Amino acid sequence: MNKRVPSSLPPEPHTHGRRVHAPLDEAALERAAGFLRAAGEHGRLRLLVRLMEGEMCVSELAEESGDEMSLVSQRLRTLRAERLVSRRREGKHIFYKLRDRHVAALVKTTVEHALEEGASDDNDESEEV
Numbered sequence: 001m002n003k004r005v006p007s008s009l010p011p012e013p014h015t016h017g018r019r020v021h022a023p024l025d026e027a028a029l030e031r032a033a034g035f036l037r038a039a040g041e042h043g044r045l046r047l048l049v050r051l052m053e054g055e056m057c058v059s060e061l062a063e064e065s066g067d068e069m070s071l072v073s074q075r076l077r078t079l080r081a082e083r084l085v086s087r088r089r090e091g092k093h094i095f096y097k098l099r100d101r102h103v104a105a106l107v108k109t110t111v112e113h114a115l116e117e118g119a120s121d122d123n124d125e126s127e128e129v
Helices: 026-039 042-051 058-065 069-081 101-115
Strands: 085-090 093-098
Touching (some): 026 042, 026 069, 042 058, 042 069, 042 085, 058 093
C-alpha cells in the first residue's frame, strides 16, 4: 500500500487558504503609519516619485517642482525623519535619494495602483492578494 504524505498541512479554516504573517507589534505599526503619513502628502509624494529616477540636490528639486526651496527642504526633512530618503553633502549642495529598495517599491506600487484603469471606481472586484 502506497500512502501519500501531504507536503503541507491544510490551511487553518479562518485563513481562507492564505498565508498569515506574524502580527506586528504596536511600535512597528506606528512606524509604518508614519511612513504612509509622510508619503501621503501630495508634495512629498511628488518628491519621492522624482527621486525614483535618481539622486538630486534640493535646488534641482525646487526648480523642477516650481516650489520654493524652503518648502522643498521642509518636505525632505519630513521624509528623512521617517527614513524614506537619505542625504549626502557635497560642498554647498545636499543631495537626496530614496533610502532603499523598500521605499522604491512602496512608491512604485503606490503610483502603479493610482494609474490602474478604474482605480477610482467603486468596483469591489479586484485581484486576489
